[in-house]
Amino acid sequence: MRAEDTFRFAITALLQQPRRAGLSLLGVVIGVVAVILLTALGEGARRYVAEQFLTLGTDVIVVIPGKTETIGMMPGFTGTPNDLTLDDAEALLRRIPEALRIAPISMGNETVSYQNKSRQVVVLGTTPEFFELRGIPIARGTGLPEGDIDRGANVTVLGMETARELFAEQNPVGKSVRIGEWRIRVIGVNGPRGTHLGQNLDEVSIVPVATGMRMFNRTSLFRIMIQLRPHSDIDEVKRKIEAVILDRHHEVDVTCMTPDSVVDSLSAILGTLTLVLVGIATISLGVAGIGIMNVMLVAVSERRAEIGLLKAIGATHRQVLLIFLMESLVISTAGALVGLGVGYATIHLVTWMYPAMPVVAPLWAVISVLGLSVCAGVFFGVLPARRAMRLDPIVALASKG
Template sequence: MSLRDLLRFAIQALMGHRLRSGLSLLGMGVGVAAVIMLTALGEGARGYVENQFANLGSSLLIVVPGKTETTGALPGMGGAPNDLTLDDFEAIVRRIRQVERAAPIAMATTTTSHGELRRQVAVIGTTKEFLEVRNLSLGRGVFLPEGDIRRGASVAVIGERVARELFPGQNPVGKVVRIDQWRMRVIGVLTSRGTQLGVDVDELVVVPVATAMRIFNRSSLFRILIEARAQVDLDTTAKSVVALLSERHGEEDVTVITQDSVVSSLGSILDTLTLVLAAIASISLGVAGIGIMNVMLVSVSERTSEVGLLKALGVSHQQIVAAFLAEATLLSLAGGLLGLTVGFFGVGVVVGIYPDLPAHPPGWAVAAALAVALVVGMVFGVLPARRAARLDPIAALARR
C-alpha cells in the first residue's frame, strides 16, 4: 500500500466525521497557537527590554548615589548618602584611565515656555559628552559647547516634541526659551529617539550642567554616565570608580550599574518567563493529544465492522495500525498548522496594537510546538490504532 493511498484513506475517514475531526483539530490548534503566542510575548518582552538598553551603548556605566546593599533601599533613597558632585565627576575623568568619556547629569522637572506656550519637561544639565554617551544625535543646530563645566552658558538644546509644541511651524534654533525664570537661547534640536530607560528624549531640554544647577539651586548630581574604553573590563572599571568615590566620600556610598549586568539579569529572568509560558502552553498540547485519542477511540469503536471487513479483505495488522495512526497524525498535523496560522496572526495583531513590543515567536518554539503536536498525535494515536488492529474479525463483522 502506497503512502499516498494510506493518506487518502485516512483523509476520507476524517472527512466522514467533519465536526468531530474539526473539533479535535481545533483543540490541537489552540494548543499550538497558545505556545506560539505566549513564547512570542515572552520574546517580545525580552526584546523590548533589550532595545531599551541597546540604545545606550554596551560599554556604559551609570554611577548612582547611594548603596543598594547597605541601605536595602533603592539607590538614591534613604541612608543619607553623600551627594555626587562635579568634583567627583572631574576626579573620575582625571583619575580612571579606562574612562573614554563621561557626562555628569543633573536633572529636574520644570516649566519651559515660549511666549504663551508652556509645558512641564525634564531638564537635564550635562556636558557636550552627553550626546555621544547616550548615542543621541542632533536634528538641527549644535549641541552644548565645550568649556569650563562650572560656567554655564544660557543655552539649551531641546527635544523634538518640545520643539514642535513650543515652536509650532518655526525653526527654534536661535530663538529664546524660558526655563523656570531663566531665559535660554535654543542652539539645537535633538533627533527623535523615543523613550530610553524611562526618559523620553523627545520631551527633554538639555542645558549646561552649571546652568542646570543654577536653575535648580542645587549642587548635587543625579547620575554620572561613564563610557568605558573599548575592550576594557567593565567590572574592573566599575570597581575602580567605586574605590575612587569611596576614598573621596570616606565610605562606600555609590552604586555602579553596568548595562550588561542589567540586560543579562533581566534577559535571564525573561528567558525563564518565556520557558514557563511555553511549558504552560504545552500542557494544552497534551490535553489536545488526549482529545485526539478520545476521537480516535470513538472512531475505532464506531468503525468496528469496517475493521472486521478490512481483515476479511486481507488487510494486515500493520496496515490497520498504519491507517488509524495516519488519521491521528493528520489530525494533529492539521491542528498544528491551524495553530501556527492562528498563532502568527495573533502575534501580528499584538504587534499591530503595541508596535514597541518586538513580539515574534522564537524558531525553537515554532519547531517544538509542531513537533510536540505531531508526536502527541502519534503517541495518543497508537492505543486506538492497536485496539482497532486487535479486533477479532468475526466479532467485528457480526455487527451490522
C-alpha cells in the same frame, strides 16, 4: 498499503465527522497558538531590553547613587547614600585613565513654555559629552557650551519634538523659553533620536548640568555615564570607580551598571518567565492530545464493522494500527499548522499595532511546538489505534455499521 493511501483514507474518515475532527483540531490550534504567542512575547521583551541597553554601547558604565546587593533590584531604594556630586564626576574623569568621556546627568520634569504654548517635558541637565555618548545629532544651532561644568548657563537644547510643538515652523534658536520659573535661551535643537531606554530624546529639554541641579534644587546627580576608551577592562574600571568613591565617600555607596550586566540579569529573568509560559502552554497541548484520544476512541467503537471488514479482506495488524494513527496524526499536524498560521498572523497584528515592541517567535519554540504536537498526535493516538488493531474481526464484523 501506500503511505498516500493511508493518508487519503484518514482524510475521508475525518471528513465524515467534520465537526468532531474540527473541534479536536481546534484544541491543538489553541495549544500551538498559546505556545507561539507566549514565547514570542517573552522573547520580544527580552530582545527589547537587550536592544535598548546595547545601543548604549558595551563600553559604557552607568554610576548610580545607592548601593544594591541584589542584582536586578533597582538601586536607590536601599539606605540613604551620600550625594553623587559634580565633584565626584570630575574626580572620576581625573583619576580613571580609561574614562574617555564622562556625562553627569540630573533630571526633572518641568513645564516649558513659549508665548501661549507650553508642555511638560523631561529636563535633562548634562554636559556636551552626553550628545556624543548617546549619539544625539544637533539639527539647528549648537550643542551645550563647553567649559566649567559648575557654571550653568541659562541655555537649552530642545528636543526636535518639543521645539516643533512650541515653535511650529519658526526657528527657535536665539528665542527665550520659560522652564518653570526660569528664563532660558534656546541655543540649539536636537535631530531625531527617538525613544531610548524608555525616554523619548526628541521630547526633552537639555540644559547644562549645573543649571539643571539649580532648577530642581538638587544636590545629587541622577547618574553619571562614563564611556571607556576602546579595549578597556570593564571590571577593572568598575573596581577603580569604587575605589575613587570609597576614597571620597568613605563607603561604596554607588552602583556601577554595565549594559552587559543589566541585559544578562534581565535576560535570565525573562528567559525563566518564557520557560514557565511554555510549560503552561504545553499543558494545553496535552489537553488537546487527550481530546484527540477521546475522538479516536469514539471513532474506533463506531467503526468496528469497518475495522472487521478491513481485517477480513486482508488488512494486517500494522495496517489497521497505521490507519488510525494516521487519523490522529493528521488532526494534530493540521492543528499545529493552523495554529502556526494563526500564531504568526497574531504576531503580525501585534507588531503592526505596537511597532516598537519586537514580538518574535523564537525558532526553537516554533520547531519544538510543531514537534510536540505531532508527538502528541502519535502518543495519544496509540491507545485508540491499538484498540482497533486488537479487535477480533469476527466480533467486529458482527457489529452494526
